[in-house]
Amino acid sequence: MIRPINISPLNTSQTLEYKCPYCKKFGILNLTNIIININNEGNVQEDLTGYTCPHCGNDLFEENNK
Numbered sequence: 001m002i003r004p005i006n007i008s009p010l011n012t013s014q015t016l017e018y019k020c021p022y023c024k025k026f027g028i029l030n031l032t033n034i035i036i037n038i039n040n041e042g043n044v045q046e047d048l049t050g051y052t053c054p055h056c057g058n059d060l061f062e063e064n065n066k
Contacts, residue, residue: 002048002061004038011038016048023056 004013005028013036016029029051037045048061 002044004036004042004044007038007042011040012036013038016044018053018060020053020056020058020060022058023053025053025055027054029060 003017005015005017007013014031014034016031016036017026018029019026036048039045049059051060052058053060
């Protein structure tokens with residue numbers, strides 16, 4: 001699960017809430033130097049592969065790109 005937090009009026013965000021599909025832990029990612037586009041339903045419209053869970057080290061967004 002990936003959910004943007006603090007969506008700006010331009011439908012962008014730098015903060016994402018996640019739930020790891022492997023270890024099931026929740027957390028917040030603050031993305032530095034990156035602005036993520038969000039659609040009108042609040043879903044992330046970017047490819048975010050490469051971000052890993054700080055708890056287990058697995059790719060957080062791999063499951064969303066299948």
